[in-house]
Amino acid sequence: MKQRICLLGLSHRTAGIEVRERFALADPHPREQGLITGHSPVREALVLSTCNRVEIVAAGRTDKDLSPLIRDYWVRLCGAQPDELIPYTYEHHDLEAVAHLFSVASSLDSMILGEPQILGQLKQSYRRSVEQGTAGVVLNRLLHKAFSVAKRVRTETRVASNAVSISFAAVELAKRIFGNLENQTAMLVGAGEMAELAATHLLSAGVKRMLIANRTHSRGCELAERIRGQAVPFSELFQHMAEADIIISSTGATQTVIRKRDIQGIMKKRRGRSMFFIDIAVPRDVDPDVNALDNVFLYDIDDLKEVVEENLSQRKSEANKARVIVAEETDKFAAWMRSLDLKPTILDLLSKGENLGRKELKKTLRRLGPKAEDPEVAQALEVLVFSLAHKLYHQPLDFLKRRAQEEDAGPRYIDITRRMFNLDNDPPTPDAHPERKTPGCRGRKPS
Amino acid sequence: MNWTEWMELFVLALYFCGAVLHIASVLVRKPAIQQTGRILIIIGFGLHSLDIVMTMIGVGSQIFGQGPFYFSLLAWTLIIVYLVLSWHLRMHFLGLTATPMALIIFSFATTLNTVEVTLPRSLLGLWFGLHIGSLFLSICLLAMAASSGAVYLFLENKIKGKSKITGLSRDLPSLALFDKVNAWAVNIGFPLFTIGLLSGFLWAHLTWERFFSWDPKELAAIIVWLLFALLFHQRLVNGWRGRKPAKLAIWIFGLSLVSMLGINFFLETHHSFQP
Numbered sequence: 001m002k003q004r005i006c007l008l009g010l011s012h013r014t015a016g017i018e019v020r021e022r023f024a025l026a027d028p029h030p031r032e033q034g035l036i037t038g039h040s041p042v043r044e045a046l047v048l049s050t051c052n053r054v055e056i057v058a059a060g061r062t063d064k065d066l067s068p069l070i071r072d073y074w075v076r077l078c079g080a081q082p083d084e085l086i087p088y089t090y091e092h093h094d095l096e097a098v099a100h101l102f103s104v105a106s107s108l109d110s111m112i113l114g115e116p117q118i119l120g121q122l123k124q125s126y127r128r129s130v131e132q133g134t135a136g137v138v139l140n141r142l143l144h145k146a147f148s149v150a151k152r153v154r155t156e157t158r159v160a161s162n163a164v165s166i167s168f169a170a171v172e173l174a175k176r177i178f179g180n181l182e183n184q185t186a187m188l189v190g191a192g193e194m195a196e197l198a199a200t201h202l203l204s205a206g207v208k209r210m211l212i213a214n215r216t217h218s219r220g221c222e223l224a225e226r227i228r229g230q231a232v233p234f235s236e237l238f239q240h241m242a243e244a245d246i247i248i249s250s251t252g253a254t255q256t257v258i259r260k261r262d263i264q265g266i267m268k269k270r271r272g273r274s275m276f277f278i279d280i281a282v283p284r285d286v287d288p289d290v291n292a293l294d295n296v297f298l299y300d301i302d303d304l305k306e307v308v309e310e311n312l313s314q315r316k317s318e319a320n321k322a323r324v325i326v327a328e329e330t331d332k333f334a335a336w337m338r339s340l341d342l343k344p345t346i347l348d349l350l351s352k353g354e355n356l357g358r359k360e361l362k363k364t365l366r367r368l369g370p371k372a373e374d375p376e377v378a379q380a381l382e383v384l385v386f387s388l389a390h391k392l393y394h395q396p397l398d399f400l401k402r403r404a405q406e407e408d409a410g411p412r413y414i415d416i417t418r419r420m421f422n423l424d425n426d427p428p429t430p431d432a433h434p435e436r437k438t439p440g441c442r443g444r445k446p447s
Numbered sequence: 448m449n450w451t452e453w454m455e456l457f458v459l460a461l462y463f464c465g466a467v468l469h470i471a472s473v474l475v476r477k478p479a480i481q482q483t484g485r486i487l488i489i490i491g492f493g494l495h496s497l498d499i500v501m502t503m504i505g506v507g508s509q510i511f512g513q514g515p516f517y518f519s520l521l522a523w524t525l526i527i528v529y530l531v532l533s534w535h536l537r538m539h540f541l542g543l544t545a546t547p548m549a550l551i552i553f554s555f556a557t558t559l560n561t562v563e564v565t566l567p568r569s570l571l572g573l574w575f576g577l578h579i580g581s582l583f584l585s586i587c588l589l590a591m592a593a594s595s596g597a598v599y600l601f602l603e604n605k606i607k608g609k610s611k612i613t614g615l616s617r618d619l620p621s622l623a624l625f626d627k628v629n630a631w632a633v634n635i636g637f638p639l640f641t642i643g644l645l646s647g648f649l650w651a652h653l654t655w656e657r658f659f660s661w662d663p664k665e666l667a668a669i670i671v672w673l674l675f676a677l678l679f680h681q682r683l684v685n686g687w688r689g690r691k692p693a694k695l696a697i698w699i700f701g702l703s704l705v706s707m708l709g710i711n712f713f714l715e716t717h718h719s720f721q722p
Contacts, residue, residue, distance in 0.1 A: 173606070175621060176602075176606060176612070176621055176622065177606065177621060177622050177623065178621060178622075178623050179620065179621030179622075179623045179624050180621075270686075271685075271686025271688075272685075272686040272687060272688035272689070273686075273688065274622065274623070274688070274689065291607060294688075294689060294690055294691065295688055295689045295690070297606055297607060299609070303609045306609070307611075310611050310613075314613075
């Protein structure tokens with residue numbers, strides 16, 4: 001019997017929003033809902049359900065395919081027939097499933113490449129399956145690896161850097177001009193939806209003060225209350241504009257609202273301090289000539305769109321680098337999976353003992369000096385060292401062999417042994433393994 | 448070679464490695480490399496300070512008649528100005544220009560061993576120290592303002608022209624920070640330059656009994672001072688920021704460079720390094 005991993009899922013790539021809604025799993029519990037039972041070969045399971053994807057990962061030692069079991073569980077929960085689900089799903093087995101999960105965690109499969117939410121959602125799903133006791137040796141290792149792959153992708157590639165939305169691009173440009181936004185004042189001219197979004201981004205980037213000038217004053221006051229800004233009368237627009245460093249304009253006016261000579265006067269009042277105009281209105285509110293003034297910067301919606309497109313294409317080229325990382329890590333995981341069989345572990349353990357013995361033997365022979373030249377002494381020592389190594393490991397190996405006969409316990413004990421003797425040469429990890437927090441065999445239920 | 452020469456070579460090597468690491472960190476975009484570079488520069492700076500003090504003690508007052516000493520002092524001033532500015536403004540970018548510049552100046556100090564001038568005894572006065580110290584400081588500040596001004600112009604052009612900000616320029620600090628370097632250089636550099644100039648004239652009066660001798664270097668200094676005064680005035684009174692002060696700072700620094708290298712080496716002047 002072989003250790004298998006199977007992943008069944010649907011995502012924004014394969015299914016429309018209605019289908020995703022229909023097959024979303026709000027409160028999954030694979031153990032109580034009958035995916036993991038005493039008779040089922042599925043021993044571990046994790047359910048990830050977000051607005052863009054639903055995926056179920058299952059692991060177990062079996063010769064059979066796990067996917068029909070997962071599919072039955074899924075459609076049963078949603079009250080549907082398998083035929084309704086099949087056209088929208090994809091299926092990955094073993095290493096393919098591992099690679100897919102690594103890509104999902106690194107946000108390479110997301111609708112917006114590199115967006116950070118998916119990792120948090122995956123962590124949440126994993127936490128739930130740890131709490132429900134449905135994550136065992138394989139899924140623990142798999143998810144921990146997925147999180148570290150995501151981290152590696154984030155630090156080693158630029159897949160997640162650079163804004164890919166209009167308002168984030170505006171905030172990034174503002175930072176390029178002003179540096180820290182903590183002492184800056186921003187002003188909204190017109191209180192549209194787009195302006196509000198940009199305002200929230202600016203506020204979360206640390207902007208100190210937010211002024212709102214809207215033609216309908218009451219609407220301006222409403223928005224001011226919502227985002228904790230300060231509404232000013234539209235008639236006093238230019239008096240207050242002198243206080244603002246960043247101006248987001250989005251009025252529905254058909255003619256230019258902010259002209260060059262208005263700004264010339266304001267710049268005098270501001271003693272040359274920089275101003276950044278973000279004109280997201282169509283038709284435009286700000287006279288394009290404003291950009292020609294010293295220390296005044298103007299970006300309209302098309303300029304920002306170009307920045308966003310440029311950033312997106314950069315993310316795409318970075319994604320190729322990220323895929324190389326995913327492939328590397330999948331190979332490493334494959335090696336670990338193979339080691340879960342009993343035989344390699346026995347060999348590793350014995351050779352570790354023999355290596356240690358050989359090293360100590362060398363040291364001792366050196367210390368003995370001329371006495372070691374006697375072949376009998378050397379041979380006696382060698383016999384002593386190796387038989388000690390073999391005898392020390394005899395009982396642990398015997399124990400492992402017996403446990404390996406039991407269906408689920410085998411991989412678990414093998415994994416523990418490998419970690420205990422550090423057979424994989426892993427660096428010591430400071431973060432506590434979730435298994436350690438709650439004692440007991442959680443991968444198993446008495447049958 | 449005596450031990451001071453060995454020490455100077457060692458300082459030179461440290462500055463060289465520091466400068467290379469500063470440049471490399473920008474090229475491969477790894478800030479950690481710059482950190483190492485800065486540590487090397489700081490160690491080099493410590494040894495350099497020791498070298499200057501030891502030479503002053505060892506050689507005595509004659510040191511002020513030796514051209515290389517001034518190069519060494521100028522490199523030392525540049526490093527300290529860079530360290531203070533980068534620490535104060537959290538702007539390590541300046542190292543990219545300051546460290547290679549200091550390296551070049553210091554390498555002059557170690558190679559130009561032949562130049563020696565005998566100076567009047569009255570050189571050792573307070574005025575002379577003030578003259579050299581304040582002028583060197585203000586020129587080093589100008590160097591920082593000019594290099595950050597050049598980058599400011601480059602980056603501003605990109606933002607205004609809406610061209611893609613890719614590659615190396617992505618790692619640049621904000622425009623506001625570059626302008627801050629200019630503000631520092633002007634607000635501190637100009638008063639220092641004025642003090643340097645006045646103390647020089649005063650010292651000339653005490654030594655040669657005349658304030659002004661139509662020396663080419665003195666003329667150049669007056670022109671630089673006038674431009675510097677213009678920049679100081681416009682920044683302080685008319686609120687100049689960004690492009691214009693950046694450009695003017697580059698001009699002023701260029702002119703003082705010409706006056707320092709060109710005039711000192713090639714023209715007849717009592718500031719000459721020629722024997």
